[in-house]
Amino acid sequence: MSPAVRKVVLPVATFVTFIALWQLASVTFEIPVYLMPAPSDIWGGGQGLGLVLFDHALQTLNTIVLGFFCACCVGIPLGVLVSVNRTISEMFYPLIVFFNAIPIIAIAPILVVIFGTDETTRLIIVTLTCFFPIMVATASGMMDTPSEMLDLARVAGASTMVEILTVRLPHAVSFIFSGLRIGVTVAVIGAVVAEFVNANKGLGYLVTSSTAQFAIPTATACVVMLALISVLLYQAVNWIHRGFFAWSIKTDAGD
Amino acid sequence: MTQAPLRDPALTLVARATPPAPKPSAERKEPIIELSHAGVTFETRKGEALTALEDLNLTIYREEIVSLVGPSGCGKSTALRILAGLQPLSSGDFWIGGGKTRQGFSEVAIVFQRPTLLPWRNVLDNVLYPARVLRGRATKEDKARALELLELVGLAEMAKRMPHELSGGMQQRASIARSLILDPKILLMDEPFGALDALTREDLQLDLLEIHARTKKTILLVTHSISEAVLLSDRVAVMSARPGRLQDLIEVDIPKPRGPESGALPAFHEYSRRIRDDIFGPRKRREVQA
Numbered sequence: 001m002s003p004a005v006r007k008v009v010l011p012v013a014t015f016v017t018f019i020a021l022w023q024l025a026s027v028t029f030e031i032p033v034y035l036m037p038a039p040s041d042i043w044g045g046g047q048g049l050g051l052v053l054f055d056h057a058l059q060t061l062n063t064i065v066l067g068f069f070c071a072c073c074v075g076i077p078l079g080v081l082v083s084v085n086r087t088i089s090e091m092f093y094p095l096i097v098f099f100n101a102i103p104i105i106a107i108a109p110i111l112v113v114i115f116g117t118d119e120t121t122r123l124i125i126v127t128l129t130c131f132f133p134i135m136v137a138t139a140s141g142m143m144d145t146p147s148e149m150l151d152l153a154r155v156a157g158a159s160t161m162v163e164i165l166t167v168r169l170p171h172a173v174s175f176i177f178s179g180l181r182i183g184v185t186v187a188v189i190g191a192v193v194a195e196f197v198n199a200n201k202g203l204g205y206l207v208t209s210s211t212a213q214f215a216i217p218t219a220t221a222c223v224v225m226l227a228l229i230s231v232l233l234y235q236a237v238n239w240i241h242r243g244f245f246a247w248s249i250k251t252d253a254g255d
Numbered sequence: 256m257t258q259a260p261l262r263d264p265a266l267t268l269v270a271r272a273t274p275p276a277p278k279p280s281a282e283r284k285e286p287i288i289e290l291s292h293a294g295v296t297f298e299t300r301k302g303e304a305l306t307a308l309e310d311l312n313l314t315i316y317r318e319e320i321v322s323l324v325g326p327s328g329c330g331k332s333t334a335l336r337i338l339a340g341l342q343p344l345s346s347g348d349f350w351i352g353g354g355k356t357r358q359g360f361s362e363v364a365i366v367f368q369r370p371t372l373l374p375w376r377n378v379l380d381n382v383l384y385p386a387r388v389l390r391g392r393a394t395k396e397d398k399a400r401a402l403e404l405l406e407l408v409g410l411a412e413m414a415k416r417m418p419h420e421l422s423g424g425m426q427q428r429a430s431i432a433r434s435l436i437l438d439p440k441i442l443l444m445d446e447p448f449g450a451l452d453a454l455t456r457e458d459l460q461l462d463l464l465e466i467h468a469r470t471k472k473t474i475l476l477v478t479h480s481i482s483e484a485v486l487l488s489d490r491v492a493v494m495s496a497r498p499g500r501l502q503d504l505i506e507v508d509i510p511k512p513r514g515p516e517s518g519a520l521p522a523f524h525e526y527s528r529r530i531r532d533d534i535f536g537p538r539k540r541r542e543v544q545a
């Protein structure tokens with residue numbers, strides 16, 4: 001088997017076996033659906049929802065992607081600021097760490113009270129959940145820049161801004177993408193939490209509402225959908241990294 | 256040559272010593288770099304003061320190649336970093352260039368011991384980097400010149416390659432091409448050939464002599480190799496062990512153009528021996544004292 005084929009066949013085989021065993025166990029031990037739905041039950045739950053499932057999934061996907069985008073817009077510049085200016089770093093870093101230490105799940109209901117029960121609040125919750133890893137990764141990447149490269153920029157007469165744009169940021173790209181990979185999975189969690197506390201649509205809402213009616217297979221189908229979305233987004237970040245910043249992967253491997 | 260007034264803000268960072276009055280350009284010995292009583296003291300992590308350089312005096316004249324040799328840790332790199340504007344002085348003064356505003360690599364260019372190419376840019380763009388920094392973008396002329404320089408250092412075919420595709424020697428050649436892109440008056444080189452194998456090293460030394468013969472730049476070269484210093488330099492400045500100061504200044508009077516055959520001249524060995532004595536002599540004396 002060629003390595004490329006192995007990379008697909010082996011995990012798929014494991015996955016199929018896992019599902020089959022799960023199904024077998026559910027049937028042979030007659031595990032009640034409300035304790036642990038069998039794969040067939042989950043499939044049925046999803047089928048029962050039909051296109052509605054995708055409708056809710058799109059809503060959640062929308063919240064995740066927008067919130068993640070906001071987190072990038074906040075996290076990357078903040079990471080740059082914190083790493084470049086010592087005063088700013090000393091002033092704001094502790095505050096940011098403190099904000100990050102607050103469990104988002106705990107303040108989500110409070111945020112709903114403050115900002116109301118609409119999409120804005122959900123976006124704020126997603127942004128707050130996932131900007132921190134992005135910011136920290138950006139800052140570490142910027143500060144990791146080899147001093148010789150900075151010397152080069154300085155002798156060439158680069159201003160701080162030019163130095164950031166031509167040396168520090170490009171060097172930080174592989175770090176930033178590590179942050180984005182973490183950030184995007186955390187954003188999924190943020191979106192679900194946001195929909196738990198405040199939504200009349202979306203997979204998170206569907207999980208709570210169907211659980212309330214003991215429709216466990218339906219809720220589990222939503223969870224599976226969320227996992228799929230998470231994997232998809234993670235891969236999307238990887239694709240962007242490989243597609244547009246291939247050089248940074250090369251240097252990564254070299255170190 | 257016009258002299259900018261010294262209160263020019265861009266200048267005060269780098270050049271505080273007063274440039275000497277301009278001499279007629281016909282005269283060969285026109286100072287272009289001056290270190291006077293230069294001292295640098297670092298603070299170690301434990302808070303102790305570490306004097307890297309003390310009272311270093313050195314004048315370098317236009318179109319000269321001067322080598323800086325001395326025991327490891329004596330402050331050669333520090334001296335070079337002062338002149339490049341990367342290291343502030345703790346005491347003393349220095350002055351570099353025609354007293355004009357510094358304009359990146361168009362005035363003073365540096366070659367580091369390691370190639371220091373930007374891994375996300377191809378070789379051509381790396382060579383163009385100083386031009387991009389200076390003007391915001393590279394002009395057509397810049398590009399033509401960059402290709403010319405790559406040709407000069409034997410990398411014409413590598414222009415579109417990424418740095419990691421080049422060998423160490425090739426990368427260092429690219430960094431030498433980069434240092435020349437804006438036609439600087441002064442070239443500062445910190446052990447530019449140090450990390451290279453003997454063959455590449457010899458090749459690049461000869462390249463440098465050729466570049467110097469063609470472009471008449473002032474070159475200050477830090478090196479660990481005594482024979483390299485003798486082969487390349489008009490003068491060799493020998494520094495003492497830490498705290499570094501000037502121990503000897505040797506005028507190398509070997510006929511030009513020099514080449515591999517220059518190494519066979521008796522004078523070559525005379526100079527080499529004198530430098531070696533300068534470096535190792537004091538240590539022996541210290542042993543006798545102890």
Ligand SMILES: Nc1ncnc2c1ncn2[C@@H]1O[C@H](COP(=O)(O)OP(=O)(O)OP(=O)(O)O)[C@@H](O)[C@H]1O
Nearest residue numbers: 297298305307326327328329330331332333334497
């Ligand atoms: N940033 C720094 N902080 C503290 N000490 C430093 C720093 N840079 C250099 N030094 C010290 O200053 C002294 C001179 O360093 P420098 O790099 O100039 O030596 P050098 O002559 O170039 O040595 P080598 O030939 O090994 O390259 C050394 O003892 C070094 O430990």
Ligand SMILES: [Mg+2]
Nearest residue numbers: 331332333445
């Ligand atoms: Mg050194």
